[in-house]
Amino acid sequence: MARIVDIIERTIQVSSSMRNADIGFDEMTATALVVVSDVMRQGKPVVGLAFDSIGRYAHGFLVNERMGPRLLSADPSLYACADGPGIDPLRAWSVMMRNEKAGGHGERAGAVGLLDAALWDLQAKLLDQPLWKMLCDRFPGASQPDRVTVYASGGHYQAGEAPQRLRDELCAYQDLGYHHFKIKAGGASGGIDQTRIEAALSALTAGQTLAVDFNAGLQSQTADAAIEGLAGYGLAWIEEPVDPLDYRLLAQLRARHPMPMSTGENLFSLADVRNLLRHGGLDSTRDFINVDISLSYGIPEYLRILDLAAQAGWARRAFVPHAGHLFALHVVGGLGLGGHETAPSHPLLGGFPAGSTLADGMLCLPDAPGVGFEAHAGLCKVFEPMLRP
Numbered sequence: 001m002a003r004i005v006d007i008i009e010r011t012i013q014v015s016s017s018m019r020n021a022d023i024g025f026d027e028m029t030a031t032a033l034v035v036v037s038d039v040m041r042q043g044k045p046v047v048g049l050a051f052d053s054i055g056r057y058a059h060g061f062l063v064n065e066r067m068g069p070r071l072l073s074a075d076p077s078l079y080a081c082a083d084g085p086g087i088d089p090l091r092a093w094s095v096m097m098r099n100e101k102a103g104g105h106g107e108r109a110g111a112v113g114l115l116d117a118a119l120w121d122l123q124a125k126l127l128d129q130p131l132w133k134m135l136c137d138r139f140p141g142a143s144q145p146d147r148v149t150v151y152a153s154g155g156h157y158q159a160g161e162a163p164q165r166l167r168d169e170l171c172a173y174q175d176l177g178y179h180h181f182k183i184k185a186g187g188a189s190g191g192i193d194q195t196r197i198e199a200a201l202s203a204l205t206a207g208q209t210l211a212v213d214f215n216a217g218l219q220s221q222t223a224d225a226a227i228e229g230l231a232g233y234g235l236a237w238i239e240e241p242v243d244p245l246d247y248r249l250l251a252q253l254r255a256r257h258p259m260p261m262s263t264g265e266n267l268f269s270l271a272d273v274r275n276l277l278r279h280g281g282l283d284s285t286r287d288f289i290n291v292d293i294s295l296s297y298g299i300p301e302y303l304r305i306l307d308l309a310a311q312a313g314w315a316r317r318a319f320v321p322h323a324g325h326l327f328a329l330h331v332v333g334g335l336g337l338g339g340h341e342t343a344p345s346h347p348l349l350g351g352f353p354a355g356s357t358l359a360d361g362m363l364c365l366p367d368a369p370g371v372g373f374e375a376h377a378g379l380c381k382v383f384e385p386m387l388r389p
């Protein structure tokens with residue numbers, strides 16, 4: 001029976017000069033996490049690693065003060081795997097959520113999701129399997145769990161930029177093997193967004209697609225005109241046009257505009273997604289849901305969300321999680337979701353673990369055990385000092 005004996009947490013600065021329609025990233029932080037087990041291999045403890053999804057700051061306080069101590073003080077029998085070696089992250093989730101009231105999802109959901117991600121990495125290593133394979137074995141349904149459609153997310157607003165810069169950015173992603181792209185919208189006025197979109201579209205070749213992300217930047221008075229202005233571009237989807245909790249406005253926009261829409265990255269619970277499905281007016285045949293796995297209590301809650309959505313007619317292909325980086329990549333493959341968002345130009349998060357291959361917009365995942373942070377050029381440097389004895 002494996003025991004969790006230590007949790008190491010660091011706040012990492014991930015600031016940059018980028019902007020979207022809602023926020024700047026000049027103060028952005030994220031949490032790097034190491035969960036240490038008492039299982040020893042080659043003289044070292046087997047550990048689980050996790051790195052925050054970007055955009056909502058670090059979660060160290062809640063990890064250190066609440067959820068982490070619950071795991072460390074729990075009897076290992078409470079989170080032991082029932083039918084094999086190691087731990088069961090679904091059972092550990094209940095340990096972390098002990099005495100937590102319903103509702104009020106927010107930073108708590110991100111702290112639990114971070115610990116949950118580290119526990120899945122740990123258990124995959126204990127079973128000597130890549131996480132995508134472990135998930136596919138436990139929750140069957142993915143037809144090609146080792147192959148994931150990935151898209152390049154970028155096109156942030158940068159001071160003084162010319163439209164040519166955006167075209168060059170997408171061309172660089174094409175050179176990496178991407179076929180699908182997303183850029184920011186809603187953060188400029190006077191037709192600048194249309195100019196940016198046209199510059200991005202000018203880089204695309206046959207079969208390639210472009211989506212735009214409003215990052216909740218449109219208001220009820222402006223949303224109709226802004227979306228109508230994009231009607232002729234054949235965009236893959238319009239993402240998060242308005243406030244993530246304004247379901248009525250979203251439903252009104254959904255009814256007025258035919259292009260696919262996508263939202264959910266700022267909903268952190270099953271309860272919030274239930275309201276989105278009830279009141280947001282989304283169409284399971286053309287729209288997408290972007291709930292961020294790490295920011296919304298991790299895989300246990302995400303499985304409940306998938307089940308709820310399935311009852312309403314939503315296929316797993318309609319789920320394209322927000323960010324989440326390497327962890328989400330494995331979940332998308334293992335659970336057979338619709339695609340994975342990447343940030344290829346991010347100096348820390350860009351790229352994939354060694355052994356991955358990207359071609360024609362599809363990523364072939366490696367067979368190394370766990371998630372693969374140790375084999376990622378940027379993130380391995382974050383974890384290396386945390387793993388020193």
Ligand SMILES: [Mg+2]
Pocket residue numbers: 213215239240265322
């Ligand atoms: Mg988004």
